[in-house]
Structure formats: structure tokens, C-alpha cells
Amino acid sequence: MNILSVTAEIFPLVKTGGLADVAGSLPKALKAHGIHTRSLVPGYPGVMQGLRDASPITEYDCLFGERAALLAGRADGLELFVLDAPAFFDRPGAPYTDKYGHEYADNWKRFAALSCVASQIARGLLPNWQPDVIHAHDWHSALSLVYLKYSGDNGVPRVLTVHNLAFQGQFPAHCFPELGLPNEAYSIDALEYYGDVGYLKGGLQAADAITVVSPTYAREIMSPAFGMGLEGVMNARHADVIGIVNGIDTEVWDPSSDCNIENHYSARTPLRRLPNRQALLNLFGLQNVCGPVFASVNRLTWQKGMDLLAEVADEIVKGGGALVVIGQGDPEIERAFLELSRRFPQRIGVKIGYDERLAHKIHAGADAMLVPSRFEPCGLTQLYALRYGCVPVVARTGGLSETIIDANDAALHAHVATGIQFSPIDAHELRHALRRTFKLYRRRREWEGLRRQGMKTDCSWHRSAARYAELYGELLSPDIRLAGSA
Numbered sequence: 142m143n144i145l146s147v148t149a150e151i152f153p154l155v156k157t158g159g160l161a162d163v164a165g166s167l168p169k170a171l172k173a174h175g176i177h178t179r180s181l182v183p184g185y186p187g188v189m190q191g192l193r194d195a196s197p198i199t200e201y202d203c204l205f206g207e208r209a210a211l212l213a214g215r216a217d218g219l220e221l222f223v224l225d226a227p228a229f230f231d232r233p234g235a236p237y238t239d240k241y242g243h244e245y246a247d248n249w250k251r252f253a254a255l256s257c258v259a260s261q262i263a264r265g266l267l268p269n270w271q272p273d274v275i276h277a278h279d280w281h282s283a284l285s286l287v288y289l290k291y292s293g294d295n296g297v298p299r300v301l302t303v304h305n306l307a308f309q310g311q312f313p314a315h316c317f318p319e320l321g322l323p324n325e326a327y328s329i330d331a332l333e334y335y336g337d338v339g340y341l342k343g344g345l346q347a348a349d350a351i352t353v354v355s356p357t358y359a360r361e362i363m364s365p366a367f368g369m370g371l372e373g374v375m376n377a378r379h380a381d382v383i384g385i386v387n388g389i390d391t392e393v394w395d396p397s398s399d400c401n402i403e404n405h406y407s408a409r410t411p412l413r414r415l416p417n418r419q420a421l422l423n424l425f426g427l428q429n430v431c432g433p434v435f436a437s438v439n440r441l442t443w444q445k446g447m448d449l450l451a452e453v454a455d456e457i458v459k460g461g462g463a464l465v466v467i468g469q470g471d472p473e474i475e476r477a478f479l480e481l482s483r484r485f486p487q488r489i490g491v492k493i494g495y496d497e498r499l500a501h502k503i504h505a506g507a508d509a510m511l512v513p514s515r516f517e518p519c520g521l522t523q524l525y526a527l528r529y530g531c532v533p534v535v536a537r538t539g540g541l542s543e544t545i546i547d548a549n550d551a552a553l554h555a556h557v558a559t560g561i562q563f564s565p566i567d568a569h570e571l572r573h574a575l576r577r578t579f580k581l582y583r584r585r586r587e588w589e590g591l592r593r594q595g596m597k598t599d600c601s602w603h604r605s606a607a608r609y610a611e612l613y614g615e616l617l618s619p620d621i622r623l624a625g626s627a
């Protein structure tokens with residue numbers, strides 16, 4: 142079976158968050174199910190530099206006003222189609238924003254171009270390769286399903302994965318005539334969204350199946366509190382929505398061979414982990430502490446609850462622990478953490494920025510990973526933490542509630558606990574979760590049990606890749622296709 146995956150990010154070539162990790166690792170996992178994935182990505186500088194054996198497929202003199210070429214090639218075990226459109230993607234800033242952090246004004250056009258090319262591939266642009274299913278990720282490529290639907294449905298099933306409903310690709314209505322879609326596509330059943338154009342909304346309406354990245358999030362987004370304005374659409378598409386928890390790339394995230402850390406270890410050799418803790422404290426210039434070293438590797442945003450963490454971080458100092466933070470985002474939250482590191486220079490270390498290597502060192506050295514998200518479709522940081530023996534302390538929401546087993550008495554007694562959960566998600570309960578962590582950390586046997594159990598947890602794609610394979614198979618079965626289009 143052939144899958145065309147369409148994504149704006151793919152690890153290790155271009156990454157701003159979890160989308161890249163999933164888009165990069167799922168194709169590898171699907172191979173075990175006899176599924177061959179080729180991913181269409183924008184030709185950002187990082188992609189063009191990493192691309193090997195590139196060969197041209199077709200050229201465009203005027204793709205949304207710009208010259209472009211579609212290339213096929215490989216990089217890091219991935220099979221890629223690359224939309225080489227320098228006017229759109231060869232820019233010095235981040236994938237969606239300029240160097241000042243402002244969204245590019247032509248994002249609507251950049252990702253419409255990517256999506257338009259995706260739909261052409263699905264319609265048979267290549268003489269020797271035809272996808273059986275098109276699988277788009279998030280708003281950036283959601284329009285590919287709309288293009289495909291309105292170009293005369295060719296029977297290729299359309300799957301959309303929503304990694305985070307908060308990002309929707311909403312643009313002014315005056316963009317619509319330039320998208321090259323028929324007028325009927327600007328309707329409430331398609332792209333029209335509160336008088337604007339909604340790329341994610343259009344994709345949700347055009348998809349045959351919608352996946353979100355955990356079953357809990359699939360339930361949560363049916364309500365206004367999590368639906369972000371799309372709860373009506375999600376409810377209308379309820380029968381076609383499924384939640385599939387993300388897996389992780391267990392080769393990239395493997396403490397027994399990770400080239401980013403100095404001291405390799407495994408669940409069987411936990412003592413070998415200890416020098417990584419000291420190395421981490423040294424790296425951030427922190428003193429050794431008797432209590433746990435807490436960490437956070439996260440966007441510094443309201444979604445991630447990082448304002449809550451800044452508010453209660455003094456509890457960590459009071460309790461005799463330390464805190465290391467790496468992240469970037471909301472300037473006010475960045476300032477709050479920098480202020481904390483000035484107030485407690487020996488106990489709280491903060492790095493504003495994005496650093497993949499440092500993220501690995503933090504997972505390998507810290508004792509507890511804090512993930513106090515207000516909502517979290519799945520979350521990957523807590524999965525990396527489990528694998529690295531860093532006990533996750535998480536808010537009970539979305540995928541966090543499904544992937545971590547709270548260390549309550551029964552779970553501890555049954556030796557199944559893997560972390561600590563808290564709810565409701567506010568500063569008071571986060572403070573309480575920190576106190577619970579301190580207590581457990583002092584009960585060394587229980588703490589080591591938690592850590593060990595976490596490291597034994599299967600966070601790989603094993604089960605979830607099988608779910609995707611099953612979904613693709615169902616969509617290709619004629620009976621189910623008929624039922625779906627009724």
C-alpha cells in the first residue's frame with residue numbers, strides 16, 4: 142500500500158514541535174505493515190540541505206505566482222517529495238514566522254501551493270507511483286484534501302490528522318478567489334469559517350477519516366472548552382473521528398545509544414544514569430541538591446501551562462530541589478523564568494531557545510519532567526521522559542492522562558505506576574503535585590520502582606502504527622468506503 146503523507150515539518154530536517162516527530166517516525170513504523178510512505182514537504186533550507194539523490198518530477202512556471210519545482214529524493218531514511226519554491230520557502234526565519242516572530246503574510250499562499258501539489262500527486266502526477274491514500278497533517282496541508290475533493294474525486298481516500306486544534310489556518314475571505322477552487326467550496330460545509338477561510342475546517346469537512354492524537358482528546362474536542370470553535374464540525378463528523386496515541390522513534394530516543402548524552406544506560410543499569418544528572422546540573426551552573434532535579438522541555442505558552450510552573454517554581458527551591466527549563470514562546474513567560482533564574486541562580490537554570498541536543502541531555506539527567514499543560518492532544522515529552530527514566534509529572538488532560546499511570550496507592554502497590562498526575566489544572570494542584578513528587582522521591586524504593594516501570598513502558602509506534610494501517614485498510618475496503626460516503 143502506498144501513502145502520500147503531506148506535512149509542513151518532518152524530523153530531522155525541519156522541526157518546531159511534535160508534528161515533526163510524528164511525521165518523521167510514523168512512516169518508518171508503517172514499513173513493518175507493508176506500507177510505503179512518501180512525504181511531501183516544503184523546500185525549506187534545512188530540507189534542501191538534507192536532500193539526497195534529488196531528481197526533478199515537474200516544474201511550475203507560475204504556482205501561485207511563483208516559479209517552483211517538484212523534486213523526489215531521500216533524507217535520513219525518509220522518502221520525500223519536496224516542493225522547491227524558493228520564493229515561498231527559502232527564507233531565513235522559522236517555518237511559519239519571520240525572524241521577528243511575525244507570521245508570514247503569505248502563509249495562506251505558501252501552504253495552498255503545497256496542498257495543491259499534493260492533490261496533483263494524488264491524482265496521478267507521477268507515471269510510476271500512485272498513492273492509495275493521502276494523509277494530511279494539520280492546517281498546513283489540510284487544503285490538499287479540499288483540492289482533491291473538488292477536482293473530481295478519484296477515489297483516493299483522504300485522511301486528516303489533527304495534532305493540535307488550536308492552530309487552524311484561518312485567513313481573510315478575500316484569499317478564497319485566488320485558491321483556484323470552485324465557488325461551492327466557499328460554503329459552510331467546506332472552507333467558510335466565521336466569514337473567513339478556514340484551512341483546517343475545510344480539511345475536516347473533506348476528510349474521509351479524521352484522526353486526532355489520543356482517544357481522550359478525541360472526546361474532549363467535542364466540547365466548547367477544547368473544540369476551539371470547531372466543536373460543531375467535530376460533532377458533525379463524530380462518526381469519522383478516531384483517536385490514536387502517538388508513538389516515539391525508539392532509535393532516536395534510546396538512552397543506551399543516544400549520541401547526545403555522555404553516559405549510556407538502560408532500565409537494567411540505572412546507576413549508570415547518575416553521572417548524567419551531575420552533568421546536567423553543571424551545564425546549567427546549578428549546585429547539587431538532595432531533592433529531585435525537575436525539568437521542562439516545552440514551548441513557553443499558556444497551552445503548556447508554563448505560566449503555572451513559573452508561579453509555583455519557588456516550591457521546588459523550598460523543597461530542596463532544582464529546576465532546569467528550556468523553551469521559548471510567550472515573552473512574558475520567558476521573562477518570568479529568566480527572573481526566577483536570577484532570583485535562584487544556584488537552583489533554577491533557564492535557557493530561552495530551542496536546542497534538540499540539550500533536550501536529550503535534560504531527559505537523561507533530570508529526575509522528574511514537568512508537563513503542566515492546560516490541554517495536550519497527546520504530548521511527546523512525557524513519552525521521552527518515560528523512556529529515559531525521568532519520572533513525568535503531568536496534568537490530567539488529553540494524551541497525558543492516557544500515557545501516564547498516576548502513582549496512587551493502588552497503582553504503586555500493583556507496581557504499575559509510571560508518574561504523577563494532577564487535576565484540576567491550576568497552580569494550587571501543581572504545587573500539590575510537586576509536594577507529592579518530593580515525598581515519593583524520598584521513598585527511594587518506590588521512586589526507583591516508578592522510574593523502572595516507566596522505562597519498561599512500550600512507547601514505540603508498535604500498537605499505534607497498526608491502528609493507522611488498519612484505518613487505511615478500512616478506507617480502501619469498498620464496503621466501508623460506500624458507508625462512509627453515504
Ligand SMILES: Nc1ncnc2c1ncn2[C@@H]1O[C@H](COP(=O)(O)OP(=O)(O)O[C@H]2O[C@H](CO)[C@@H](O)[C@H](O)[C@H]2O)[C@@H](O)[C@H]1O
Nearest residue numbers: 158159160304439467468494495496500518519520521522
Ligand atoms: N525548547 C526546546 N528545545 C528542544 N526541543 C523542544 C523544545 N521545546 C519543545 N521541544 C520538543 O518539541 C516536541 C514537542 O512535542 P509535543 O508533542 O510535546 O508538543 P507540540 O505542542 O509541539 O505538539 C503537538 O503535536 C504533537 C504530535 O502529535 C502532540 O503530541 C502534542 O500534544 C501537540 O500539541 C518534543 O519533541 C519536545 O522535546
